[in-house]
Each structure stands twice: as C-alpha cells, then as structure tokens.
Amino acid sequence: xxxxxxxxxxxxxxxxxxxxxxxxxPVWMALVASTHGPEALSRxxxxxxxxxxxxxxxxxxxxxxxPEAGGVPVGMMMLNSLIMALLIAVGKIAVxxxxxxxxxxxxxxxxxxxxxxxxxxxxxxxxxRILPTYDVIVRLDMLNSYTGLSLPLVASATATFLFRQxxxxxxxxxxxxxxxxxxxxxxxxxxxxxxxxRTNIAALFIILFIFGWNQYLWPLxxxxxxxxxxxxxxxxxxxxxxxxLPVWHYIMGTAVLAMIPPVLVVLSMQKLFVKGLVEQEK
Amino acid sequence: MAxxxxxxxKKVYPGGVTAIHGADIEVADGEFVVLVGPSGCGKSTxxxxxxxxxxITGGEILIGGDVVNRKExxxxxxxxxxxxxxxxxxxxxxxxxxxxxxxxxTPKAEIEARIAEAAKILQLGDYLDRKPRQLSGGQRQRxxxxxxxxxxxxxxxxxxxxxxxxAKLRGHMRAELKELHQRLRATFIYVTHDQVExxxxxxxxxxxxxxxxxxxxxxxxxxxxxxxxxxxxFIGAPPMNFLPGALIGAAAPHVGVRPEALTVGGAGEVRxxxxxxxxxxxxxxxxAHVAVKGAEAPVIARVAAHARHAPGEAVALTAERxxxxxxxxxxxxxx
Numbered sequence: 001x002x003x004x005x006x007x008x009x010x011x012x013x014x015x016x017x018x019x020x021x022x023x024x025x026p027v028w029m030a031l032v033a034s035t036h037g038p039e040a041l042s043r044x045x046x047x048x049x050x051x052x053x054x055x056x057x058x059x060x061x062x063x064x065x066x067p068e069a070g071g072v073p074v075g076m077m078m079l080n081s082l083i084m085a086l087l088i089a090v091g092k093i094a095v096x097x098x099x100x101x102x103x104x105x106x107x108x109x110x111x112x113x114x115x116x117x118x119x120x121x122x123x124x125x126x127x128x129r130i131l132p133t134y135d136v137i138v139r140l141d142m143l144n145s146y147t148g149l150s151l152p153l154v155a156s157a158t159a160t161f162l163f164r165q166x167x168x169x170x171x172x173x174x175x176x177x178x179x180x181x182x183x184x185x186x187x188x189x190x191x192x193x194x195x196x197x198r199t200n201i202a203a204l205f206i207i208l209f210i211f212g213w214n215q216y217l218w219p220l221x222x223x224x225x226x227x228x229x230x231x232x233x234x235x236x237x238x239x240x241x242x243x244x245l246p247v248w249h250y251i252m253g254t255a256v257l258a259m260i261p262p263v264l265v266v267l268s269m270q271k272l273f274v275k276g277l278v279e280q281e282k
Numbered sequence: 283m284a285x286x287x288x289x290x291x292k293k294v295y296p297g298g299v300t301a302i303h304g305a306d307i308e309v310a311d312g313e314f315v316v317l318v319g320p321s322g323c324g325k326s327t328x329x330x331x332x333x334x335x336x337x338i339t340g341g342e343i344l345i346g347g348d349v350v351n352r353k354e355x356x357x358x359x360x361x362x363x364x365x366x367x368x369x370x371x372x373x374x375x376x377x378x379x380x381x382x383x384x385x386x387x388t389p390k391a392e393i394e395a396r397i398a399e400a401a402k403i404l405q406l407g408d409y410l411d412r413k414p415r416q417l418s419g420g421q422r423q424r425x426x427x428x429x430x431x432x433x434x435x436x437x438x439x440x441x442x443x444x445x446x447x448x449a450k451l452r453g454h455m456r457a458e459l460k461e462l463h464q465r466l467r468a469t470f471i472y473v474t475h476d477q478v479e480x481x482x483x484x485x486x487x488x489x490x491x492x493x494x495x496x497x498x499x500x501x502x503x504x505x506x507x508x509x510x511x512x513x514x515x516f517i518g519a520p521p522m523n524f525l526p527g528a529l530i531g532a533a534a535p536h537v538g539v540r541p542e543a544l545t546v547g548g549a550g551e552v553r554x555x556x557x558x559x560x561x562x563x564x565x566x567x568x569x570a571h572v573a574v575k576g577a578e579a580p581v582i583a584r585v586a587a588h589a590r591h592a593p594g595e596a597v598a599l600t601a602e603r604x605x606x607x608x609x610x611x612x613x614x615x616x617x
Contacts, residue, residue, distance in 0.1 A: 176335050177429075181382035182356030191381070195372040253565035 027148050027259075033060070034253035038110035041248040042154055057253050071227045072234060074254055080149075082211055082261060088212030090207050096156045099198065100163035101189055105175070107192040115164070122157040126218050146226045153218065159204055166200050167193070202272035231258045283344025284436040285311045286332070286469060292340035293327055293493075301327045304341065308435075308536040312465050314470040316395065318480040320516070326441055328490070329456045329473045331437050333362050346436050356385075361430030367422045369414040369429070376410040379429045379600045389532025393432075400431040403427035403462065420451045427462070437469040444479065456482060477517050481505070489513045511613035514538050520569060520582045527608065530554070534608035534616040541569060543605035544583035557608070558595045572599060 005144075033041055035054035040047055061074045092275075104113050107123030126133065133152045170193075178188045194201075219230045236260065238251045266273070286309040291301040304322045309315050317325040326581040327494035330336040332343055334355035350358045361382075369378050376397060383393045384555075401407045404424045414422055423443060430438055444452045444459075460483055463470055474480055480487050482502045489496045489504065489512075497509040514522045522538040530537060530552045544554075556574035570591050583599050585591060598617050608616040 039499075066572040071422075142467060171366060171368065173364040173366055174370065176333075176355070177362070177364060177368040179335065179355045180333065180360070180362050181429075183381070192370060198372075 006023075019055050030252040030255050033248055034250075038245065038247055038249050038250055042245060053249065057249050058257075061250060061253050061257065072229050074231070074234065074257060076227065076259070077229050077231040077234040080146075080228055080255065081232065081258070083146055084149045084215065084219065084230060085209050086211030087146060088153050088215075089208040090152035091150060092156040092159050092208050093201055093204055095154055096159035097163050097194070097201070099160045100167055101193060103160075104164055104167040105185075118157050120157075120160075122153065126153060130217070130221070134212050137222055140223060143222050144228050146171050146228075148222045149219055149223070149228065149230075150212070153212065153215065159208070163197065163205065170196065199272050199275045202269050202275075206266055209265050213258075213262050242275075245252065274276050284469065285309055285313075286338075286346075286471070286590075287344040287436055288328070288332070288341070289344070290341035291328065291331060291338060291343060293324070293331060293336065294339045294385055301493050302331075305495055307488055307495070307498065309469060309471065312467045312469055314472065314485045315472060315488060316472045316480040316484035316486075317488045317490060318474055318516075319496075321475055322492075323490040324493040325473045325475075325490050329439050329441055329471060332437075332471065333360055334358050336498065356382075359433075359436045361433040361435040361437075361593060362439040362442045363426045363430050365445055367414075367423060367426040367446075369425055371414055374411050374413055375406060375417070375425050375428075375567060378414070378425060378460070379432050382429070382433055392396065396432040396434070397428075400428040403431065403465070419447050421453060423447060423455060427459075431466075437471060440470065440472045442474055443472075445474070445476070450492050459483060472549075477519065481517070487517075489516060491516075507615070508538075508607060509615050511536060511538070511609045514609070515606055522607070523553075523577075523581045523583075524579075525577050525581070529574075530606075532608055535611050536609040538607040538609065539581075539601050539605060541582045542584045543601050544581070544599045545601070546570070546583065546589065546597050546599060547583050548600040551603045552601045552606065554599040555558065556597060556599065558591050558593050558597055560590055560593055561585070570597070571599060574599070 031047075032047060032050055033120060034057055036051035037045055037053050040051060063073070099118065103111060103118075137143060137148050137152060140148075143149065174192065175188065178192055181190060214232060216232045216236070217229070219228075219233055220236075222234070225227060231254065235254050238254065239246055286307075288305050288307040289399065291302060291305045292300070294300050305328055317492065319325050321459045323573055331338050332345075332375075333355075334353060338351050343351060345358055345360065355362075359504070373381065379397050379400065380393045383396065388555065389397075397410070401403060401410060406421070406424055406428055409417060409421060409425075414425065417425065423446075426443065436586060444455050448457060455477060463483075464533055472479075472483060484501050486494060486498060487501055487504050488498045491512050497504060497513045499507075499509075504513060504517055508522075511524070515524075518540060520541055522540050524536055524538050527534045527537045539552075554572075554577075556577075557570040559571045559573050562571070563570045566587075568585050568587055568589070570583050570585045574581045581599060591597065610616045
C-alpha cells in the first residue's frame with residue numbers, strides 16, 4: 001500500500017486478528033476440552049484453559065475401545081480413514097491423469113463425446129446417485145470392504161478436467177521431439193507427462209486426500225461391521241449418546257486426533273502445492 | 283549419414299487444402315540444403331514430412347535409399363531441431379541429450395562418450411547438470427543442437443532454429459552452425475524465412491512459394507539467375523527493382539535490375555531519369571529511392587558512400603544490359 005495512515009494500519013490489523021481468532025477459536029476449544037473431565041464441560045462457565053486430564057483422556061482414546069463409540073478403538077478408525085483417503089486420492093489421480101492423456105493425445109471415435117460425458121458427471125456427486133451406487137456395490141458384494149468404501153468415489157471429472165487443461169498447455173513440439181527420440185506412448189507418459197505434472201499431482205493429492213478423509217455419508221452406508229468404521233463416523237456416533245450425557249472430552253479428543261493426518265499432508269506438501277497453483281513450468 | 287530424395291511429394295490436408303503440390307528434391311550426402319520462402323509456403327510442412335511428423339499424401343521420401351513413407355519418426359534415423367527448441371523442461375541438459383539414446387538402448391559408456399564429444403563441440407561442458415530454464419536462449423539452442431548431434435543421424439532437420447534469438451546472437455549462431463556443418467560433413471536440411479540465413483548457410487537453396495518449388499540452386503546461381511520473378515524479388519535486400527520492359531526498350535514485359543547494378547550518372551547502356559525521393563543510410567551501404575516516370579514503384583539504387591544526394595535532386599540511373607533480368611508475363615525468366 002502506498003498510503004501511510006497509522007489508524008488505517010490499526011484497523012487492518014484488528015480486522016485480520018479478528019479473522020484469525022474466529023478461525024482458531026474452535027480448534028482451541030477442542031484442544032482445551034479434550035484435557036478436562038466430562039463434568040467440567042457440562043458446567044458453566046466452560047473452561048478456556050487446559051485441564052489436568054489430557055494424558056488420561058488421550059491414552060484412553062488410543063488404547064482402549066470406548067463404549068460410547070461402539071467399542072472401536074480410535075486408532076483403528078483412523079487407520080480405516082487413512083486407507084480410504086489414500087485409496088480415493090491415489091485412485092482419483094491415477095484414473096483422471098490416464099483419462100486426460102487419452103482425451104488430449106489420442107484420436108478415437110467420439111473423443112469429445114466421452115470428454116463431455118466425463119464433464120457432465122460433475123453434476124452427479126455421490127449424494128445424488130447414492131441409491132443406484134449403493135445397489136451396484138451391494139450386487140458386487142463390496143459392502144464392508146475398503147474397495148466398497150473408496151471405489152465409487154474414485155472417478156473424478158474435476159481432476160480429469162484439470163489434467164486436460166494442463167496437457168493442452170504442453171507444446172506440441174515436445175510431443176514431436178519425444179516421437180523423434182523414439183519414445184512410444186507409454187514412455188512419453190511416464191518419462192515426460194507424469195514428471196511435468198508433478199506439481200499438479202501434489203496439489204490435487206492434498207485436496208483429494210482431505211476430500212476422502214472427510215467422507216461421511218458414503219462410509220455410513222456401506223459399512224455395518226465395526227472394523228471398517230472411519231473416524232468421521234466415530235465422532236458422529238459418540239455425539240449420539242442417546243439418554244446419557246455426551247462424552248465431550250472424548251469427542252473433542254477424537255476430533256483433535258482426526259485433524260492430525262490432513263494437517264500433516266498439507267504441511268509436508270505445502271511447497272509443491274503452492275508451486276502447483278502459481279507456477280507453470282514450461 | 284546419407285543422402286535424401288523427395289519424389290513427387292504431395293500434401294493435401296483433409297479439408298482439401300493442398301499445402302505441397304509435388305516436390306522433387308535430391309539432397310546429396312553431406313549437403314547443406316536450405317528451404318526458404320515466405321510464411322505459409324509449405325517449407326515447414328515439407329520438413330515435417332521428411333521427419334515423419336506429417337503424413338505424406340502422395341509421392342515418396344527416401345532417406346539413404348530407403349523409402350520411409352510409412353516409418354515412425356523415431357525409426358527414420360533423423361534428428362530435428364525445433365524453433366522453440368522443445369527441450370524437456372524437467373530433465374537436465376545431460377538427460378535431454380541422452381533421452382533418445384536411452385530409448386534406443388545404447389550402452390551407457392557409448393552415451394557418455396557421445397555426450398562428452400557433443401558437449402566439447404558445442405561448449406556445453408559446464409552446463410550438463412543444469413535444467414533448460416537455467417540456460418540462456420543461445421545455450422538452449424546449443425542443447426537442442428547437441429540433442430540432435432549425439433544421435434549421429436543420417437540427416438539433421440532444422441526448423442527455423444535461429445528465429446527465437448536476438449539479431450546479434452543469431453549472426454553468431456549462424457557462423458557456428460556453418461562451422462559445425464563443415465566439421466561434421468553431415469546432411470543438413472534447414473528451413474528458414476530469412477534469405478540472409480539461406481544465402482550464407484546453404485550449399486544449395488530451395489526457394490518455395492505457395493506450395494511449389496520455384497527454384498533449386500546454389501546461392502550464387504539463385505541470386506545471379508533467378509528463375510522466376512518471385513525468386514528475384516524474394517532473394518536480395520533491398521529487393522530487385524521491376525520495370526515495364528517497354529520503358530528501357532526491352533522485348534520482355536518485365537525487366538528486373540538489382541539495386542547494386544544501378545549507378546548514378548555513369549555510362550551504362552540503359553538509362554533511367556528520375557527524382558530522388560529519399561536516401562537510406564545503412565552504414566556500409568546507402569540506397570537512394572528514385573521516382574522514375576513509367577515505373578510503378580520507386581527504383582532503389584545503391585549509391586556511393588561519399589555521394590551526397592538530396593531529396594528532390596534529378597538524377598540519371600544507368601545499368602549495363604547484361605545485368606538486366608527479363609521475365610515473361612507469367613513471371614518466368616525469359617532466356
């Protein structure tokens with residue numbers, strides 16, 4: 001900014017701080033609540049600083065099953081969520097990059113027709129096609145399996161479109177140079193296209209991992225056995241305690257634990273993510 | 283290394299547009315042939331057909347005596363240098379140069395040796411582990427050349443390789459290319475729209491216009507005896523002057539005369555009277571634009587560097603009859 005008015009700076013900073021506060025306060029509350037006993041959270045005023053039961057609560061969550069969550073250990077639910085999120089993210093990227101490769105680089109009948117068909121599925125997320133999809137999964141005998149959890153979510157029009165747009169920016173001469181260098185379609189894909197898409201893949205991976213991790217409705221439908229429960233389902237089940245008092249200290253503890261893997265993914269791939277969004281390697 | 287023949291090569295696009303109307307070119311082993319013409323004349327298409335990047339509608343292309351019409355670009359044993367270099371951005375210079383050889387399963391030691399050799403010739407030794415984006419335009423151009431060099435192909439195909447460089451570097455790289463050709467004695471086919479590049483590099487020039495070959499010949503031959511009016515106008519800067527034949531008492535309908543063949547004053551057999559409109563001073567040369575009565579465009583003449591001609595001055599331009607080029611009504615050279 002060119003203007004230099006001290007009071008403007010003060011207002012700007014106050015505004016920004018307020019935003020930070022709004023974003024961070026719920027996370028702070030979850031952290032604080034997970035370190036208290038159950039009764040502290042049902043009384044007013046709610047504590048705003050850490051209690052003394054943090055260690056106890058977290059070891060209970062991680063080690064033993066909680067009756068309130070159907071007796072499933074949190075660690076197992078996290079593992080299920082991790083497997084599902086990874087399968088969805090990796091599957092989506094693999095399928096869409098191959099689909100985009102076919103659409104951009106190969107001439108086959110109804111090429112554009114297929115492209116628009118893929119594009120139209122943007123309007124059909126799981127929530128819309130939930131009954132037919134469920135029917136298919138039942139007939140394929142995929143209830144209560146990791147395949148059933150992830151497969152229906154793997155097709156991705158958004159990712160296909162993104163890769164297509166990226167491939168269209170790759171100069172034709174690069175393809176021609178590769179042809180002269182005796183790179184066949186497979187080699188061109190593996191040696192040139194995939195490495196060039198690296199930053200795009202990283203950016204997509206973050207988005208899709210979090211998308212997969214946050215899945216709620218679909219896992220709720222296809223899993224009936226407790227050993228396939230995901231963490232998001234687990235949190236929801238804990239809050240549905242019926243007559244009994246909700247175990248807020250455990251719920252908040254689970255929520256904090258559930259936040260860790262997505263945060264780790266974002267932190268570890270942040271650099272590539274930003275690069276993928278802003279920089280085009282030509 | 284090998285020679286190359288194009289026999290009646292045609293290109294018709296699916297829409298029905300004919301890009302090449304049957305081209306016949308014989309390229310000898312080790313020859314440097316330049317395809318030159320205005321943009322859209324089909325020269326790049328012709329080169330891409332030789333490379334195998336463009337399908338051949340009719341005729342035959344032979345590389346080293348084998349018909350290659352149906353062969354993939356990678357199987358033709360040619361190397362190509364593209365206008366924008368087309369280096370693989372994620373690979374180092376070394377990887378860029380070795381990629382084709384690795385695909386051909388060349389032994390590692392052999393690849394290393396060839397890269398070392400090419401790096402020495404092109405002075406790329408210090409840059410082998412850099413990525414293309416860390417290089418300047420001239421260095422990228424050299425890497426593209428190096429990538430072609432290590433292949434040791436039967437023919438080098440170059441598609442306007444210098445047109446992305448600034449004028450000074452272009453002159454420098456042009457000299458380097460010429461030197462490289464003399465050193466390798468390899469077959470080069472070079473496409474450009476720049477007639478200076480064509481004149482200075484070529485053993486033989488192929489002048490193309492609108493999908494047809496206008497003339498094939500040594501640079502001097504093309505310059506001294508242009509076969510058509512198009513060639514006469516395209517090669518040479520400033521271009522040849524054209525006058526109606528009747529103006530100087532010639533039988534042919536069009537007569538051309540190069541600016542350097544005209545002298546102000548002098549005792550030439552042909553004489554043109556006119557008025558100086560402007561004088562262009564290019565340092566080494568000085569050109570006068572003279573309005574001559576009966577000529578469509580101002581006649582350009584090279585004048586002596588010490589001569590001072592002011593606009594508005596009446597001058598007499600003279601030329602020897604032997605230096606005139608006569609063309610018939612269709613634009614073909616008359617005798």
